[in-house]
Amino acid sequence: MTDKKTDLIQGTLDLLILKTVAHEPIHGYGIAQRILLTSKDILQVQQGSLYPALHRLQRKGLLTSEWRESGSGPMAKYYSLTAAGRKSLQEEKAQWQRYAGAVALVLES
Amino acid sequence: MPFPWSRMETDLKRELAHHLYELTAEFERRGYSHEEAVRMAKREFGGAEQVKERCRDERRWAWMSGLRQDFTFALRQMRRSPGFAATAVLTLALGIAANVIVFGVLQGLVLRPLDLPHADRVMTLARADQTYPIFTWPEVRDVRDGNTVLSAVAAWTMDSFGLEANGATRPVWGWQVSGQYFEVTGIQPFLGRLLDRADDAHPGASEAAVLSWPAWKSEFNGDPGIVGKTVRINKRPYTIVGVTPEGFYGTEKFMQPSIFVPMANEASLGGGDWLESRQSHKVWSIVRIQDGVTMPQVQTELNTIAARLARQYPKEEEKLSLKLTRPGLMGDFLGAPARAFLAGVLVLAGIVLLAACANLGSLFTARTADRTREIAIRMAIGSSRWRIVRQILVEAFLISILGGACACGLAWTALTGLGNWHLPTEYPMSFHILPQPSLIPVVFLVSVLAGVLFGLVPLRQILKTDPNDAIKSGSQSCAGRRWAVRDLLLAAQIALCCVTVTAAFVSLRGLSRAMTVDTGIQPKHAVLAKFELSTAGYSGTAADRFQRRLLEEVSHLPGVVAAGYANNTPLVNPAPGSPVFSQQTTDFRSSNQAFGAYVFVISPGYFAAAGTPLLAGRDASFTDTEKTPAVAVVNRQFARRLFHSDDAVGRYFKNSSGLSIRIVGVVADGKYLSLSEDPEPAAFRPISQEATAKTSLIVRIRPDSSDAATNDMAATIRKIIRDLDSSIPIRESSPLNTQLGLTFFPSQVATGALGLFGAFGLLLSIAGTFGLASYTVGKRLRELSIRVALGGQARQILSAALGRMVILLGSGSLVGMLLGVAASRLLSAVVYQASAQDPFVLLSVAITMVLTGSLSVAGPVRRALHLDPAKLLREQ
Numbered sequence: 001m002t003d004k005k006t007d008l009i010q011g012t013l014d015l016l017i018l019k020t021v022a023h024e025p026i027h028g029y030g031i032a033q034r035i036l037l038t039s040k041d042i043l044q045v046q047q048g049s050l051y052p053a054l055h056r057l058q059r060k061g062l063l064t065s066e067w068r069e070s071g072s073g074p075m076a077k078y079y080s081l082t083a084a085g086r087k088s089l090q091e092e093k094a095q096w097q098r099y100a101g102a103v104a105l106v107l108e109s
Numbered sequence: 110m111p112f113p114w115s116r117m118e119t120d121l122k123r124e125l126a127h128h129l130y131e132l133t134a135e136f137e138r139r140g141y142s143h144e145e146a147v148r149m150a151k152r153e154f155g156g157a158e159q160v161k162e163r164c165r166d167e168r169r170w171a172w173m174s175g176l177r178q179d180f181t182f183a184l185r186q187m188r189r190s191p192g193f194a195a196t197a198v199l200t201l202a203l204g205i206a207a208n209v210i211v212f213g214v215l216q217g218l219v220l221r222p223l224d225l226p227h228a229d230r231v232m233t234l235a236r237a238d239q240t241y242p243i244f245t246w247p248e249v250r251d252v253r254d255g256n257t258v259l260s261a262v263a264a265w266t267m268d269s270f271g272l273e274a275n276g277a278t279r280p281v282w283g284w285q286v287s288g289q290y291f292e293v294t295g296i297q298p299f300l301g302r303l304l305d306r307a308d309d310a311h312p313g314a315s316e317a318a319v320l321s322w323p324a325w326k327s328e329f330n331g332d333p334g335i336v337g338k339t340v341r342i343n344k345r346p347y348t349i350v351g352v353t354p355e356g357f358y359g360t361e362k363f364m365q366p367s368i369f370v371p372m373a374n375e376a377s378l379g380g381g382d383w384l385e386s387r388q389s390h391k392v393w394s395i396v397r398i399q400d401g402v403t404m405p406q407v408q409t410e411l412n413t414i415a416a417r418l419a420r421q422y423p424k425e426e427e428k429l430s431l432k433l434t435r436p437g438l439m440g441d442f443l444g445a446p447a448r449a450f451l452a453g454v455l456v457l458a459g460i461v462l463l464a465a466c467a468n469l470g471s472l473f474t475a476r477t478a479d480r481t482r483e484i485a486i487r488m489a490i491g492s493s494r495w496r497i498v499r500q501i502l503v504e505a506f507l508i509s510i511l512g513g514a515c516a517c518g519l520a521w522t523a524l525t526g527l528g529n530w531h532l533p534t535e536y537p538m539s540f541h542i543l544p545q546p547s548l549i550p551v552v553f554l555v556s557v558l559a560g561v562l563f564g565l566v567p568l569r570q571i572l573k574t575d576p577n578d579a580i581k582s583g584s585q586s587c588a589g590r591r592w593a594v595r596d597l598l599l600a601a602q603i604a605l606c607c608v609t610v611t612a613a614f615v616s617l618r619g620l621s622r623a624m625t626v627d628t629g630i631q632p633k634h635a636v637l638a639k640f641e642l643s644t645a646g647y648s649g650t651a652a653d654r655f656q657r658r659l660l661e662e663v664s665h666l667p668g669v670v671a672a673g674y675a676n677n678t679p680l681v682n683p684a685p686g687s688p689v690f691s692q693q694t695t696d697f698r699s700s701n702q703a704f705g706a707y708v709f710v711i712s713p714g715y716f717a718a719a720g721t722p723l724l725a726g727r728d729a730s731f732t733d734t735e736k737t738p739a740v741a742v743v744n745r746q747f748a749r750r751l752f753h754s755d756d757a758v759g760r761y762f763k764n765s766s767g768l769s770i771r772i773v774g775v776v777a778d779g780k781y782l783s784l785s786e787d788p789e790p791a792a793f794r795p796i797s798q799e800a801t802a803k804t805s806l807i808v809r810i811r812p813d814s815s816d817a818a819t820n821d822m823a824a825t826i827r828k829i830i831r832d833l834d835s836s837i838p839i840r841e842s843s844p845l846n847t848q849l850g851l852t853f854f855p856s857q858v859a860t861g862a863l864g865l866f867g868a869f870g871l872l873l874s875i876a877g878t879f880g881l882a883s884y885t886v887g888k889r890l891r892e893l894s895i896r897v898a899l900g901g902q903a904r905q906i907l908s909a910a911l912g913r914m915v916i917l918l919g920s921g922s923l924v925g926m927l928l929g930v931a932a933s934r935l936l937s938a939v940v941y942q943a944s945a946q947d948p949f950v951l952l953s954v955a956i957t958m959v960l961t962g963s964l965s966v967a968g969p970v971r972r973a974l975h976l977d978p979a980k981l982l983r984e985q
Contacts, residue, residue, distance in 0.1 A: 028124060029131035047128055048160050055167035076127045
């Protein structure tokens with residue numbers, strides 16, 4: 001894999017996971033792959049952070065999970081968004097956009 | 110699956126396995142061989158265990174499943190090192206049990222109110238001028254009739270009665286109570302009715318008696334038809350009208366009366382007709398305060414009443430001042446010393462607990478140091494520091510719980526034993542001490558607090574553990590280590606234990622002094638028989654005739670060297686004090702008295718029988734009669750106080766009724782009320798001039814006779830009295846020294862209690878010292894082996910291994926002894942004649958500490974000296 005990987009800013013991982021899961025139920029490996037793909041290989045999520053984050057979000061009631069056949073092989077644990085998760089995603093997203101916009105404003109001034 | 114956490118574990122494992130599977134598949138897609146792909150995926154994935162551990166931390170059930178693992182692990186650890194576990198549990202149990210026992214006694218005797226309805230309104234009437242709260246009946250009656258703030262005021266006095274029922278006469282202890290006594294208590298009868306105002310209205314108003322529950326059970330087999338039955342008390346018919354409820358033990362916490370009778374009948378029961386006298390202080394008083402009345406209001410009224418009585422009866426009541434105190438322990442007479450003693454002992458118990466905690470702290474620290482490697486390994490494979498701390502906490506918690514359970518067991522056994530213990534006295538005394546179940550949660554709370562708090566002592570040690578360092582260097586890094594927390598803890602613990610040991614020795618010394626103090630009587634080879642002739646209907650000349658006949662018979666028994674009788678016996682049945690006036694006095698108000706003296710009434714031969722040396726003049730004689738001039742024998746202190754010289758024979762003094770009494774003899778001083786009293790004046794009047802039915806017969810046998818002979822003599826005397834008149838209830842007939850038991854009781858209790866704490870302290874310091882010494886030697890085995898291999902001498906090895914221990918022991922003991930000396934003021938409140946400055950005490954403490962120190966390091970020293978370097982170095 002490429003060397004342009006960037007460490008995630010603290011706290012953004014939860015937002016990225018929520019967003020990724022929002023499309024469709026998806027397993028842990030899929031989440032990491034999709035984030036890598038959509039960020040054009042820049043954001044690589046380590047499983048050492050990914051799985052604890054998934055468990056944390058599930059404990060908070062933002063995600064639910066179920067065991068399903070994965071396309072290729074053994075059973076996999078698929079995560080999907082709960083109603084609370086959907087709400088949280090909206091809020092986090094708005095907050096992030098405000099934040100990013102503000103940072104951009106400062107940098108471009 | 111049975112447990113949520115085991116399902117979670119499987120899920121987690123499968124989830125991560127799936128991730129690894131996808132990763133492998135990805136590498137295979139990129140064209141690697143399967144084996145290569147698996148290897149690369151594993152490398153990419155990293156430490157699965159670390160990920161799992163972090164996921165567990167995030168999970169809802171994490172803390173519970175973790176805790177379960179911790180508990181299992183802790184139990185396994187304890188099984189693996191039973192020595193550590195047992196020492197820690199025992200330490201904690203001893204420290205806590207000591208406190209629970211002391212607190213249990215404190216609760217039973219001092220803190221717990223009397224078991225009466227609205228007990229907070231019940232108080233004892235007391236005197237402000239003396240601690241012994243004794244009154245005359247007219248005083249109590251005046252308080253009763255002259256106040257507006259007390260709902261009931263009662264007087265009571267105790268007496269030994271001959272209770273004749275079912276054809277046998279037995280001595281029982283009864284309370285003579287005034288009419289409002291049961292109003293004050295507020296209790297309801299278990300059977301029938303209680304005594305009321307009408308029963309006590311005037312002498313002979315009623316012949317009603319109330320039984321206590323225990324007496325109803327023991328004397329009448331719990332007969333349900335008891336109410337209405339007639340018994341004879343001191344030969345007079347009485348009707349049982351009721352039984353008090355089971356938990357009722359009168360209004361004193363350590364007494365258990367058998368029967369209650371109206372006080373108005375006092376004269377007919379043979380007590381001596383003191384009811385209307387303003388000079389016979391015979392009764393105690395107990396009162397109930399009206400609801401809504403405050404203590405200052407009561408005090409104001411009591412002051413008014415006392416002032417009025419002092420004006421009205423200047424001769425008798427001049428110094429009267431009244432107050433209320435807490436009931437249950439004879440006002441402040443027993444209450445104050447009991448509270449002081451228990452507070453002192455509680456401090457010692459606290460010290461024992463502190464020492465136990467220090468011991469626990471050093472145990473945990475040493476153990477953590479032993480486990481550095483294990484902790485490092487756990488950290489290296491992904492355990493968080495918090496997880497390790499939690500593991501240590503769980504272990505401490507388990508030990509606390511076990512310690513608490515052992516402490517409960519110990520304390521319960523001890524308290525139940527105390528509650529069932531019968532004091533060495535004929536008085537109806539027992540401790541109403543019951544282990545309170547409400548103490549159990551407190552025990553466990555204290556236990557867990559102490560365990561967890563001191564289990565956390567090694568926290569810093571854990572938090573700074575660096576896995577790399579610890580595993581690399583193993584356990585060899587401690588030669589020449591710095592002073593650690595555990596050293597300080599050990600020194601502190603030894604100092605604290607030394608304080609308890611000092612206390613124990615001080616009280617032992619006090620007891621041995623008390624045992625050898627000159628009591629003025631010779632308790633060995635003497636028998637004391639006590640009975641009350643009035644309980645069998647004798648009085649006046651009939652009593653006199655009986656007493657003389659008995660003396661005659663006893664004097665002729667083989668082996669008897671002297672015999673005599675008195676109304677009271679010093680220390681066993683203390684005589685009341687009476688005012689003494691100088692010969693010149695004409696106004697006999699109490700402020701004019703020279704001093705108060707104990708006044709005994711004695712027969713000829715009493716001094717010889719009691720073993721009191723006659724210093725000058727003559728003994729009492731039967732030729733002193735009511736028709737001859739009044740005479741008395743006085744003790745030396747009496748002579749010195751009145752005449753400022755020992756030369757008193759032939760001189761005179763007056764009693765409160767103005768009678769001029771000639772002194773015919775002087776005897777040696779003695780102890781009359783308690784062993785710790787200062788020399789007190791005492792006077793002895795011939796019984797032929799002051800007849801009394803109260804009889805204490807003392808018979809002295811040959812000084813070479815055995816203890817068995819003394820016991821035989823006691824039985825013989827009992828038989829002689831019974832042969833003379835079988836209806837006399839004999840209160841006691843036994844060797845004099847056994848009857849003096851109660852006198853030594855306070856010192857014995859103090860010594861017992863403090864000795865126990867001293868032993869606790871010693872045990873703790875042995876455990877602590879041994880633990881740390883063997884730990885030190887164990888840790889440095891390798892270094893010591895090298896020293897031995899290089900030719901180190903025994904002395905060098907020892908100083909290297911245990912030099913620090915010796916410094917710790919020495920400095921700890923020194924500080925402890927200094928503390929003990931500083932605390933001797935506290936100790937003197939607890940023990941009679943306590944002085945920690947006593948060189949004997951200091952020497953004993955020093956020797957004890959050196960002995961315990963050597964004892965506890967002996968094992969480790971042996972181990973250090975018998976090192977086989979070759980064997981050890983081969984092993985490592």
